[in-house]
Amino acid sequence: MRSLLRTVPKNDNSVMIYDDDPNTAHILLRLTPSITPIGTIRGVKIAKADSTYYKLSRLAVLKEYRKFSFGRALVETFHDWTRADALKSLPDGSDPASATATIACHSQIPVKGFYSSVIPHDLYTPRNLKS
Template sequence: MPEQPPHEIIIASTEEEVQQCYQVRIDVFHHEQRFPLDTEIDYLDPIATHFLLRLTPSLTPIGVIRGSRSPSTGSYKLSRLAVLKEYRQYHFGRKLVEALHAWIKADAQQSGGQTTSGSVRVVCHSQIPVKGFYAK
């Protein structure tokens, strides 16, 4: 693996940071992968927690992931994971998933979202070419 450029992962807490998350998604899912623009922002966005990976010290946004908890089932959802093309294979995707896992653990403990066995259900729909990434 090439050496990771200096970076940080934050939870987007301002409108500007949330917009930066949307922009990374639009670059990857719309411009690169040709998914329609009008379905990119969906019903989960207003209730989701948005993670932003950015280079330091420039604070250039380069990656995102989104986590949400279903109020009805208590299960969590991982969605909209994306790393800009020129920053792939640095293990940034893995780091974003790990950051989301840590947040889910903390959130489940706080909100009583765990099952009696102490586990939490996390769902994720994968694009077929990315199944190998999620398997790892």
């Protein structure tokens, strides 16, 4: 997918940092029946001593397919994965309706409008996070 998009140099190892992590989900969207990959998204569960959050990263849809809302479908699938994983982590006897999960989204400025359109406005809080 990356070679089709030509956005990340092949020698950029920062892209691969989560690839072998069992807390990572790679979601690939393919056309049928050709199974041609047209979009992808990566999600990572980041568990720290004092908090756990999910990181949405590496969302990409080939340009000629962007008008079909496949980016939205990938984000919704990522949310489904996050929800399922967060529910698995609840202590026994907990009320699933009271569960919450924090999602961090690292993106470039040109796609802020996209994310604000696929995330409910009462849940979307854009921030500039310093590394």
